[in-house]
Amino acid sequence: MRLRSMGAVLAALAALLALPAAHSAGAAELPLSQGKTATSSSDENAGTPAAAAFDGNTATRWSSAATDTQWLQVDLGATATLSKVVLTWEAAYGKDYKIQASADGSTWTDLTSVTGGDGGTDTLDVSGQGRYVRMYGIHRATPWGYSLWEFQVFGTSGTGTSSCDTANAAKGRPASASSTENAGTPASAAFDGDTGTRWSSQASDPQWVRVDLGSVKDLCKIDLSWEAAYAKEFQIQASSDGQNWSTLKSVTGASGGTASYDVTGSGRYLRVNGTVRATGYGYSLWEVAVHTTTGGVPPVQGGGDLGPNVIVVDPNTPGLQQKFDDVFAQQESSQFGNGRYQFLLKPGTYNGINAQLGFYTSISGLGLNPDDTQINGDITVDAGWFNGNATQNFWRSAENLAITPSNGTDRWAVAQAAPFRRIHVKGGLNLAPNGYGWASGGYIADSKIDGTVGPYSQQQWYTRDSSVGGWTNGVWNMTFTGVQGAPATNFDSGPYTTLDTTPVSREKPFLYLDGSTYKVFVPAKRTNARGVSWPANAGTSLPLDQFYVVKPGATAATINQALAQGLNLLFTPGVYHLDQTVNVTRADTVVLGLGLATLVPDNGIDAMHVADVDGVRLAGFLIDAGPVNSDTLLQIGQPGAGADHSADPTTVQDVFVRIGGAGAGLATNSVVVNSDDVVIDHTWLWRADHGTGVGWDTNRADYGLRVNGDDVLATGLFVEHFNKYDVLWNGERGRTIFFQNEKAYDAPNAAAITHDGIVGYAAYKVADSVTQHEAWGLGSYCNYTSDPTIVQTHGFQVPVTAGVKLHDVLVISLGGKGQYAHVVNNTGAPTSGTDTVPSKLTSFP
Numbered sequence: 001m002r003l004r005s006m007g008a009v010l011a012a013l014a015a016l017l018a019l020p021a022a023h024s025a026g027a028a029e030l031p032l033s034q035g036k037t038a039t040s041s042s043d044e045n046a047g048t049p050a051a052a053a054f055d056g057n058t059a060t061r062w063s064s065a066a067t068d069t070q071w072l073q074v075d076l077g078a079t080a081t082l083s084k085v086v087l088t089w090e091a092a093y094g095k096d097y098k099i100q101a102s103a104d105g106s107t108w109t110d111l112t113s114v115t116g117g118d119g120g121t122d123t124l125d126v127s128g129q130g131r132y133v134r135m136y137g138i139h140r141a142t143p144w145g146y147s148l149w150e151f152q153v154f155g156t157s158g159t160g161t162s163s164c165d166t167a168n169a170a171k172g173r174p175a176s177a178s179s180t181e182n183a184g185t186p187a188s189a190a191f192d193g194d195t196g197t198r199w200s201s202q203a204s205d206p207q208w209v210r211v212d213l214g215s216v217k218d219l220c221k222i223d224l225s226w227e228a229a230y231a232k233e234f235q236i237q238a239s240s241d242g243q244n245w246s247t248l249k250s251v252t253g254a255s256g257g258t259a260s261y262d263v264t265g266s267g268r269y270l271r272v273n274g275t276v277r278a279t280g281y282g283y284s285l286w287e288v289a290v291h292t293t294t295g296g297v298p299p300v301q302g303g304g305d306l307g308p309n310v311i312v313v314d315p316n317t318p319g320l321q322q323k324f325d326d327v328f329a330q331q332e333s334s335q336f337g338n339g340r341y342q343f344l345l346k347p348g349t350y351n352g353i354n355a356q357l358g359f360y361t362s363i364s365g366l367g368l369n370p371d372d373t374q375i376n377g378d379i380t381v382d383a384g385w386f387n388g389n390a391t392q393n394f395w396r397s398a399e400n401l402a403i404t405p406s407n408g409t410d411r412w413a414v415a416q417a418a419p420f421r422r423i424h425v426k427g428g429l430n431l432a433p434n435g436y437g438w439a440s441g442g443y444i445a446d447s448k449i450d451g452t453v454g455p456y457s458q459q460q461w462y463t464r465d466s467s468v469g470g471w472t473n474g475v476w477n478m479t480f481t482g483v484q485g486a487p488a489t490n491f492d493s494g495p496y497t498t499l500d501t502t503p504v505s506r507e508k509p510f511l512y513l514d515g516s517t518y519k520v521f522v523p524a525k526r527t528n529a530r531g532v533s534w535p536a537n538a539g540t541s542l543p544l545d546q547f548y549v550v551k552p553g554a555t556a557a558t559i560n561q562a563l564a565q566g567l568n569l570l571f572t573p574g575v576y577h578l579d580q581t582v583n584v585t586r587a588d589t590v591v592l593g594l595g596l597a598t599l600v601p602d603n604g605i606d607a608m609h610v611a612d613v614d615g616v617r618l619a620g621f622l623i624d625a626g627p628v629n630s631d632t633l634l635q636i637g638q639p640g641a642g643a644d645h646s647a648d649p650t651t652v653q654d655v656f657v658r659i660g661g662a663g664a665g666l667a668t669n670s671v672v673v674n675s676d677d678v679v680i681d682h683t684w685l686w687r688a689d690h691g692t693g694v695g696w697d698t699n700r701a702d703y704g705l706r707v708n709g710d711d712v713l714a715t716g717l718f719v720e721h722f723n724k725y726d727v728l729w730n731g732e733r734g735r736t737i738f739f740q741n742e743k744a745y746d747a748p749n750a751a752a753i754t755h756d757g758i759v760g761y762a763a764y765k766v767a768d769s770v771t772q773h774e775a776w777g778l779g780s781y782c783n784y785t786s787d788p789t790i791v792q793t794h795g796f797q798v799p800v801t802a803g804v805k806l807h808d809v810l811v812i813s814l815g816g817k818g819q820y821a822h823v824v825n826n827t828g829a830p831t832s833g834t835d836t837v838p839s840k841l842t843s844f845p
Helices: 008-017 050-054 187-191 320-331 556-564
Strands: 037-040 070-089 094-102 108-114 121-140 147-157 162-164 175-177 207-226 231-239 246-251 258-277 284-295 310-313 341-345 348-356 361-365 373-380 396-404 409-411 420-425 428-430 443-445 448-454 460-471 477-484 496-499 502-506 510-514 517-523 525-529 539-543 547-550 568-571 575-578 582-584 590-601 608-610 617-624 630-636 651-659 667-673 679-687 703-707 713-720 727-729 734-742 764-766 773-782 791-797 804-813 819-824 839-844
Touching: 037 050, 050 070, 050 147, 070 094, 070 108, 108 121, 121 147, 175 187, 187 207, 187 284, 207 231, 207 246, 246 258, 258 284, 310 320, 320 341, 320 348, 320 361, 341 348, 341 590, 361 510, 361 590, 373 409, 396 510, 443 679, 460 502, 460 713, 460 734, 477 502, 477 734, 477 773, 477 804, 496 773, 502 679, 502 713, 510 590, 517 590, 547 556, 547 590, 556 568, 556 582, 608 617, 617 630, 630 651, 651 667, 667 679, 679 703, 703 713, 727 734, 734 764, 764 773, 773 791, 773 819, 791 804, 804 819, 819 839
Parallel strands: 310 341, 341 361, 348 373, 361 396, 373 396, 396 420, 409 428, 420 443, 420 448, 428 448, 443 460, 448 460, 460 477, 477 496, 547 568, 568 590, 575 590, 582 608, 590 617, 608 630, 617 651, 630 667, 651 679, 667 703, 679 713, 703 727, 713 734, 727 764, 734 773, 764 791, 773 804, 791 819
Antiparallel strands: 037 070, 070 121, 070 147, 094 108, 094 121, 162 284, 175 207, 207 258, 207 284, 231 246, 231 258, 502 525, 510 517, 517 539, 804 839
């Protein structure tokens, strides 16, 4: 390191006046890192990408955003033995930082720490192994971010090959069995390394014995030593969670004795599953030896810490209010920024706090029940940043806690994509901003509001499976299902549509603390629910070590490897660029996001595919389309899927899609549902009408939601601004409860949206072939700012048949910018004028 005698400003000027000559860096010894895939926590601009620090050109550089916690990492492609790291800093250097290595891009080990750095060129001797290496900045030396001309990693590259270890990974590990013959033949005897002891089962088929290896291992060979009571037919199986099993080897016609079987796969649990006995006795094994792979790509480990953007607090946390204030100051108006934050409040009582929530900020209690975490104060969303207009208060959430508001009423003035779940408000709830400016929400579920809910200026709202002490009013469309205390239906003269129960619901999974251990609670399905699900809490708990805790910098390859191993996913707050589609193939997989974790598909790939399997839970994340067109951002079930999932449906909850706004985005389809019985519980699919990268073809997105599966239910469906149909429903027996829509503002003229002799694509189209469909509480609004003369034929288009029924449907012209000729098909009065008066139908046909 060299001593700097000039200040940061003079150093910056000197760097600008005398850039180093462009030449190949480190010619004598080629770094392992040169030209390899690089990622970063942020880039200052498009001209300073992460890759520029690994291109061997000392005239190009990476630079970050101007905050302290930033990182830059490289994927070496294979595990390497590391010996040296050389950092060539630009004027904006790191004062305090770490060099870290990782096998999987998620769990990091410190190789060295630098404090009081003085910039220039830092040559650091290190010792360790890893596939991924990163510079983790802690404190900057200047007001700018971090900036590196070159980041070079030296060492010996791994070959990527692996070998089968001769050691027995199962010896002495915990074991269990379906049965034991007697106390002298326990399961553990098959894994004790003693060929004089054995496990034996009861005399029936099937029977199994299994061992817990302690963590997920790559498996390569299994040795079995049978006693005289052997298996004629059996399977060798592996599992990551001890519940869902993959068959590594099926054996028929076995003859007992000692045998070895080569296998390929991974798991924490290994099981020998006997299906046909060779004798009249049970199954009996002297020993089971498990051999694992050494070298190569190691398995992804579950559990671990929650990353840098999760803020865990308790009532005694010093400066707690300041923590909330600091994040709010950063996020209040950061509508399209990269900051993502999750506050987690340990159980206890918090006095005198006001947690104001800005964009991409979530707050959750860590108790099993909302009342375990008590706030004597407020959780506030207001619209001061937007002059009292709350119609853009998107992307934030509150969950699983109790609030006693400081003045008796809490303010939650939100727009779309801002769920209020599992909250106990010990007072009233005001859904309007200070001054009662415009507001366009919203969603409440599984919550108890002891006082009165006042929507005031809220245009629409959906509330499910909750209780309220009262509800004062509404503007256009207030829909309730399973809500104790909800107002009666009055849609003919007012805004209310009320159903006594919700036909099918299952609450969103959530993170909680069991003592000091993190777990994820996965609520059970309810039918015809009314009121909150707690404190009964039917469902299951999954330990965190059954989740790959995805942190910023993780790669899609590692995410898919974790899924293939049988792990669930917990996305911590961050923005994740994907270079391959995330494939969810295992039944009952949980994919849970914290702090509006955001997935961005690069190079035109689809972001996520879910197989046609039972019980997948997708919850709490945002998919943001990339600049190259994706065919489908989220696909549930492959085309032609038809399995029955009614007993254990896939659920999609608080999963949001954005095309444009944060930059140019393109996607033909946002969400396509091919599987049957899927429950979509609160989503906002949004083709941006403002922000950057916005224009009729700039952020082209033809379809919002396409439903091809049968018996699909949507509760709380918000879909806006698509170039063609916002919703296209092809499946039979579909149901929607609450739908909010705006047509695309930027349709250039009527000709651009005319098809089949119809002006404008319906907001909600049920295919002509469908014979059964039913929906309640539907609204579509037009605001044709590019051509206010457009008269759209209708907001809704459905086949005219006895089995297709719509209840409480409206269309609205916002300020006279465009009009609707009809509500449904050719039925319903036209909108007119500039007074924003809805045209309604209470039923169709």
